[in-house]
Amino acid sequence: MKICLxxxxxxxxxxxxxxxxxxxxxxxxxxxxPKTKISKADYIIYIPCGFIYQYFNNAIKRIKQFQGLNPKLIVGGCLWDIDKESINKEFKGKYFTTKNIEKIEKFFPEFKISLGKIPDQNKMSIEDAIYWDKPFIENISTPITLTEKIKNKLNKKPKIFTIRISDGCINNCTYCSHRKAIGNLKSKPLEEIKSEFIKGSQQEYNIFCLTGMDSANYGLDIKTTYPILIKDLIKINPKAKFILDEINPKWFIKYHNELYILCKNKKIKLISIPIQSGNNRILKLMNRQYNSEEVLSKIRILRKKFPKVTIKTQLIIGFPSETEKEFQDSINFVKAGKFYSCHLHPYSEYPNLKSAKINPKIPKEIINTRIQKAIRFFKDNKIHFKAYL
Ligand code: SF4
Incomplete structure (x- = not known):
């Protein structure tokens, strides 16, 4: 059987x-x-994102495009838990969800090996990713250094070994569309992470990306913590350097001393800290549980002492009731924190979100205008960005 994923x-x-x-x-x-031979497949397995409307709508378009081809289509991912009604209206075919990925097994009853026997993978092939045709603007280049690029090219190996350390999330952000899709925090047992890390180290990877929806809440359900995990991994491979993916600023504040020491010891290449807004009133409405001044003061310490550590962030533009001045607070925050880059997401309102009850809503045109203003501001201030319009 031929499969295109x-x-x-x-x-x-x-x-x-x-x-x-x-x-x-x-x-x-x-x-x-490969994707280039997609029409020759017996099955297409397609996993899109639905975090914001733009992605969701794009996924629906793509599903229709795939349905026009001969192969049978199976769709996976978060769409059904984000907006069941909309996706059910558009697609009545086979699907499985993020929380219940094993559901795919029922479409292949003849298979001898179950999905549960397959270990978590650590390398992501860019060949599997489809890129949106539009509208998507970016000017981000990789923060990996030239020497590393050359080394990776020579080794012909993907440069980063990614370890999923947890699934789900412990937070309750009012705007979060995918919380239902990913469920509650489920940390991977330490021994499993260690064995994946050893495998990567034996394959001579030196850069490890630790990923989770909010990575730094790792361990809270199994009585350990994120800094303990990293310290344990460094004991196994002292040469390892880390990419810390998706660190909610509240954990960035809590674990600041530990992160400071890791940066001092040159263990950290990149930290992604999604601030979402630089204004405290909006942060409170988002239920983010930190204040922008405290985050900024801690970011400044790292920035000043360790300028080589790349720090990225994200903003949601047009959260209900966001004023022009509050939007300005957000982009000024990114400048003041000297972030390497910022992803700009337009606020998307799905049914049943807690933020749906907050008024007034910001019209789409104003959200787009603010994103355009943010782009200009970041260009003027030489901050890299990705924006979804
Ligand atoms: S978990 Fe969230 S970000 Fe990841 S694919 Fe699903 S909707 Fe997109």
Whole structure:
């Protein structure tokens, strides 16, 4: 059986899900064929993202495009838990969800090897990713240094070994569309992470990306903590350097001393700290549980002492009731924190979000105007950005 797998706009966790499925199909003697030969496949497995409207709508368009091809289509991911009604109206075919990925097994009853036998994967192939045609503006280049790029090219190896350390999330942000899709925090047992880390170290990877929806809440459900995890990994491979993916600023504040020492010891290459807003009133409405001044003061300490550590952030533009001045607070925050880059997401309102009850709503045109203003501001201030319009 010929299978073509692809994902679109997804986070590293869903990309790793796709890699796991790829491995499962291979072990059940299927032939994996590239996107370029998609029409020759017996099945297309497609995992899109639905975090914001733009992604959701794009996913629906892509599903229709795939349905026009001969292969049978199976869709996975978060769409059903984000907006069941909308996706059910558009697609009545086979699907599985992020929380219940094993549901795919029922479409292949003849397979001998179960999905549960396939370990979590650690390499994400860019060949599996489809990129949006538009509208998507970016000017981000990789923060990996030239020497590392050359080294990676020579080794012909993907440069980063990614370890999913947890699934789900412990927070209750009022705007979060995918909380229902990913469920509660479930930390991966330390021993499993260690064994993946040893595997990566033995394959001579030195850069490890630790990924989770809010990575730094790692361990709170299994009586350990994120800093303990990193310290344990460094004991195994002292040469390892880390990319710390998706650190909610509240954990960045709590673990600041530990992160400071890790930066001092040159263990950290990149930290992603999604601030979402630089204004305290909006942060409170978002239920983010930190204040912008405290985050900024801690970011400034790292920035000043360790300028080589890349620090990225994200903003949600047009949260209900956000004023022009509050929007300005957000972009000024990014400048004041000297962030390497900022992803700009327009606020998207799905049914049943807690933020749906907050008024007044910001019209789409104003959200787009603010995003354009943010882009100009970041260009003027030489801050890299990605924006979704
Ligand atoms: S978990 Fe969220 S970010 Fe990841 S693919 Fe699903 S909707 Fe997108």
């Amino acid at each position: 692809c994902c679109e706009g997804v986070c590293p966790r869903r990309h790793l899900d796709l890699e796991k499925l790829k491995q499962w199909f291979k072990e059940n003697n299927c032939e994996i064929i």
